[in-house]
Amino acid sequence: MLQSKDSSEANFKIPNIKFTKLFINGEFVDSVSGNTFETIDPRNEEVIARIAEGNKYDVDLAVKAAREAFDNGPWPRLPPKERRRIMLKFAHLVLEHVEEIAALDAMDAGKLFSDVKTSEVPNVAEVLCYYAGAADKIHGTTLKMSSEIQGYTLLEPIGVVGHIIPWNFPSQVFAYKVAPALAAGCTMVVKPAEQTPLSALYYAYLAKQAGIPDGVINVVTGFGHTAGAALSSHMDVDKISFTGSTEVGRLIMQAAATSNLKPVSLELGGKSPFIVFDDVDVDQVAPLAFAGAIYNKGEVCVAGSRLFIQEGIYDKFVKKLEEIAKTWVVGDPFDPNTRHGPQVDKKQFARVLSYIEHGKREGATLLTGGNALDRKGYFIEPTIFINVTDDMKIAKEEIFGPVLSVMKFKTVEEVIKRANCTKYGLAAGVMTNNLNIANTVSRSIRAGVIWINCYFGLDPDCPFGGYKSSGFERDLGMEGLHKYLQVKSIATPIYNSPW
Ligand code: ADP
Secondary structure: OEEOOOHHHHOOOOOOOOOOOEEEOOEEEOOOOOOEEEEEEOOOOEEEEEEEOOOHHHHHHHHHHHHHHHHOOOHHHOOHHHHHHHHHHHHHHHHHOHHHHHHHHHHHHOOOHHHHHHHHHHHHHHHHHHHHHHHHHOOOOEEOOOOOEEEEEEEEEOOEEEEEOOOOOHHHHHHHHHHHHHHHOOEEEEEOOOOOOHHHHHHHHHHHHHOOOOOOEEEOOOOHHHHHHHHHOOOOOOEEEEEOOHHHHHHHHHHHHHOOOOOEEEEOOOOOEEEEOOOOOHHHHHHHHHHHHHHHHHOOOOOOOEEEEEHHHHHHHHHHHHHHHHHOEEOOOOOOOOOEOOOOOHHHHHHHHHHHHHHHHHOOEEEEOOOEOOOOOOOEOOEEEEOOOOOOHHHHOOOOOOEEEEEEEOOHHHHHHHHHOOOEEOEEEEEOOOHHHHHHHHHHOOOOEEEEOOOOOOOOOOOEOOEEOOEEOOEOHHHHHHOOEEEEEEEEEOOOOOO
16 A cells, blocks of 8 residues: 655645535524534544534524425426526536535545546536436326226425435535435425535535525534434424435434424445456456445445455455555545545544454454554555455444455355345445346345446436335435425316216
């Protein structure tokens, strides 16, 4: 592993932080309590800015604004083509500010600036465009009723939506949730993660510039157990859409159940298998397997953190992984040579290191890495364990760090069984040139997204979400829109119909 320069050497001008207050009813406002919290730069553990700390009272105000905008405001009532026009303008404004937003996420989350700039923020615009195009294609069906009744369905916006957003993809997940809800005609309160509040506030500002009416998008920054819990248990929120850990997903479902029974959608954790068969080109697939687990310092819900390698190529593949680790650059996310930056915060940093210690204690062999970097900030080496068994903690639990567990297998049947032996079911990778094996394995794995001979391939048109304890319902695609719609059936008697 190599180390990169820090950002002063990388010579990047960090933008000023423009937005630090809550965004409620079209205005940036202080929290009711006047409290603020620090958002920390994980590269150097310094304070980036103090952010308004919203709690129950601020959530109440934000929900009230969203309720008013839904019940009496123009947004749900606009002709869909108007919603489309405004959403396209929003997308356009996002593209005009790509660099500034990317810098915010890179600083707040320790994400690679170049990735956020060239991929994630442009993807926000793509997703907005995709759902802008869907806004005027929302329609129900005419029913062929059995008796002398005619019927049809109407798809109506579900109402006030609470979006609870994680810190690992602050921009992309914002778009996955906000864009379809806007297209559906909903109004909303967004609760970004406390580690990464900056870009959501920036998007709120751009939404207003684009012409999205006041009260339609509100952003309440603050902590999960206060602001997040107030949103998920609110009696006047009609739907919660959440991405985050399985533990918090469970709390959100409980809060929804014990309040007003609002429906929830959950996109949760994973421990995804990345399966490599003997027939692949090792030089081509090993970098994909490495990045599948280590990309974004492993802070990826679909990380392919369980690598199953068939026995015929096992030794060669492991050697290649070791070589890749040697040239992998860890350091400042603003340096274009860096391949991964710091973990998001001190808590995650400590958590990942404790999993690495567990791996060693459980008897797995450390192939590469295993340490924090000897510098300020939350940097961890890319870490590969071999001789991992299925029952080890590092093979079973989501680590959310740059840690890859490598296992060997013999047969197709065996690997399907072992890959499915997890409480999670978010994603899987299948690497083979044998079409029959690819088909069998992809249909046998119980997970929401299967990548054959690629990894991380996502598109606004591709529904994304999990099986089992990885959650339910989908972001993206038309499924990602329909969860913000209610189906209303309308029936009326019909007399003397010729049909
Ligand atoms: P962690 O930060 O421990 O990894 P998550 O990744 O699940 O937790 O957090 C994702 C989002 O859920 C964040 O916006 C966080 O503030 C929020 N959250 C955390 N706890 C709760 C809770 N009890 N109720 C609602 N939201 C919560």
